[in-house]
Amino acid sequence: MVNQSKKMLVAGMLLTGMLANYTGRAQVQSTSQTQSQPQKTTWTLQECVEYGLEHNLLLKQSGLNRELAFINAKQARNNVLPTVGASTSYSFNSGLNNDPTTGVLVNSNTRTNNIQVNANVPVFNGFQLRNSIKQTYLNYQASLSDLEKTQNDVLLNIVSQYLEIILSDELLAAAKLQLASSKDQAARTQKLFQAGSVAENNVFEINSQIATDEVSIINAQNRRDIAAVNLMQLLDLQNLPDFKVVKPDIKDPDEDVITFNADNVFDVAQQRMPEIKAADLRAQSALVGVKVSQGALLPQLSLGGNFNTAHFNLLKDRVVDQGPEVTTLATVGFVNGDPNLPVTTAITRRQPVVEDYTYFTQLQDNRGIGLFLNLSIPIFNGFSARNGVLRSKINHKNAVLNTEITRNQLRQTIQQSYADAVAAQKRFIAMKKQLESFQLTFRNAEIRFNNGVLNSTDYNVARNNFTRAQLDLIQAKYEYTFRLKVLDFYQGKKITF
Template sequence: MNPTATLLPRTLPWAGALALLLGAAGPVGAQTTPPTQPPAGTLAASQVATGPWTLQRAIDYALEHNLTVRQNQLTAENGSAVLRQSKAALLPTANLNGSQTWNYGQSVNPLTFEFQNQTTRSNNFSGATQVTLFQGFQLRNTIKRNTLDYQASLGDIQKSRNDLSLNIASQFLQLVLSEELIRSNQARLNSTQQQVERTQKLLKAGSVAESNLLDSQAQLASDELSVITAQNQRDIARLQLMQLMNLDEASQGGFQIQVPELADPDEQAPLSEDPAATYQTALTLLPEIKTAELRVRSAEATVDVARGAYLPRLVFGGSVFTGYSSARTVTSVGSDSTARKTTFFVEQPGGGPVIPLNVLLYQRNTTVLSQRYWDQLDQNLGRQLQFSLNIPILNGLQVRTNVQRSLIGVQQARLNAEQVRLTLRQNIQQAYADALAAQRQFGASRRQVEALTTAYRNAEIRFNNGLLNGTEFNIAKNNLATAESTMIQNKYQFIFRRKVLDFYQGRPLAL
């Protein structure tokens, strides 16, 4: 079994790719959301990508330039805007309206409501305000729900930052591992090259058979292939790290990391962490736990919003309106007058004949004019106050259906929160088991390397003296190479597993 198959938690989505890079055999287990890091400190300022990159510098740069983190920040900003809008819904609404209309032919005068057959121009102006006095507490419950959603979105930002930090640490260690494998394979290649040169001299002296030289040359070709394979893995690991960091093209050419000094697992104290205690600590630190709980409370607030539709709605409103019509006229009485002759017939007392009586009457002259614009606006001014009460009785069972759906949403949110906690506990248990196994495997691998090193030196002496053929010597050498590679990989498995456990306990990611 290749020990590199357990370098990363099986539930991490990037475990499969990294396991393949390390030469892991067999499929990676079920994948879920990776564990996240407790809230980190303030981001470092934007920095120029020059010189070797440390792990902390790579994390800071990635957090500042990663697109997923930016998307989550925009999502949180959108949630903040939604929250402000729900708070503003408690305020009264106020609107002004104005219109200008031309009527041709038969129409109704908008001010006198009389039919007329003429071309008129009219203006209507109004201002209205409205405030909701009671709406089943829906407005306040909506504010409560949106506040919880906004807080949850802030947790999503922190979770994406923590996920990215852990991914960067994983890929950084993968690059360090690749560099060490290159050095190991290059050392074996140099040793094989020297062995070929010695074998050539021994062959010329007649001390060994030609088959020994052929076997050494074949081993040299295999070692060259191992170096090239390790270099390819190093290049892929570097590329993936730069992609995670979203490094610009100008900085990719000279990208190098600062290789830290990492102690071997057997030089460190045995694992003493209690998975149960680590789980309890992680529950108080990881943002996804708090986010899941906030979304449960948000779902419960959604139920309260839906139930509020059962209650009556009381709204108070007021408006002011006025208007103007070109068809409206006024009669103007002039200062001059016109004399008019009028005849009256007067009956005689006692039944005598009717006597005509001519009387001269004076009547003032009048003129019909269109009423002035501002006079109409002043005279047509009207005001209105209104209370509106809406009592829901039957609306196609919409309210009841919405309440049932929101109750189901609460159950889904609770199950999701339980799944998040379950995944966290499983990840901690798996990380602890893998770290303990990697530490034990490293100790066994080191003892194996020590034993195979002694066997290889003995085989080399025998091979140089012609007492061992090339095939058996190459087998001894390849066994040692495999053991050394396994020991190196076990070392980095343990380092990463240990960092994962530190991560769950609130310690920063540092090498």
């Protein structure tokens, strides 16, 4: 009982040590991963793009898909090589068995070891191997375009979230200014109320406006935090609570002139966008796939060979030499049946020289080699081959339609971005004029309110109109900027500010 308790104690100590070791390794690994990422908190757009293209998880996954496509293409080329395989078996039999030395059934225990090597090489298979090589190579090229498409998507998402952070920062700054203005106005209103110049309701309304401005700050801060989290996820960054971006110098939309149209952008984009290349390559691959399936209707010819040998335990000795001639006298009868008068004759025979028949010597002596041609002619297989051809033709038609769908989607994206950019530019110009008018209106209302000749309701209406115009102008500016950068990207221009 004591020994058992000691064993359990030792086992518990070992288990505890293993768990501690594992936990320590996990903590070290987690710490190393955290330390491996950059600790900087302020990022430029170029730094975000470079880091994101290197560490984004979707890009890593797309890179693995590319490696799989490469392996498939490599395997298609390797399929033209011969296939070689080896096998061995060991059997034990007891009772009535065939003696391999004499071919006679004997009652004994036998042990047999068989060894075989087979090789086969395709000679003709309806050109399926050759077409499979073409198809997998086209699929590999398409996977390269898929990777480039993922890179483009990550790039645009990084730019979008980068601008979203800047937009949120400006909205947050504007909301803080409005709150400061509301607090100043609340102090003035309180003095006017104490002087009897305004009603107490004005104080309540301005305090309500302060609460509204505080909610606006919370919403703007939340929008900014979400944009920062989205960008950090794109960069695969963690534990950066004070993540900031460098605000570039972005000119106002009314200072810019759009010198192209959507059709010009599409003409350039369809020649260089990887999603178009990938769709075209897959249509070509599907066409080659039709030829692959048609190869199943043709005869197939292969060349093969085999080598085999065996060892039998009953073969214990072997003759290595016929040996010298030995003459002996043999009695063949007696004269008149008298045993004292034998009749003899000389018999000459050889005395063979034998030795142990070893395992490897048997394997060498029992070798056998064979060659064969195998011709397979499809006659009827339940129409599976013909239906395979029909399916491959439908897949090709579907791939061709997908190329048109991809082009239409690209055209629609470009047209939508162009329309949004033009609308944002026009909206910015109109809102800039509107902001100027609302600003004058608000200043006039503020003076009148401070002098007690305007009620708080009309003052808040003028103030809210001015605030909303400011926010709309900021949003129109960054919407135009992003849409224009998307159009520049489709034209092959580098995204810079």
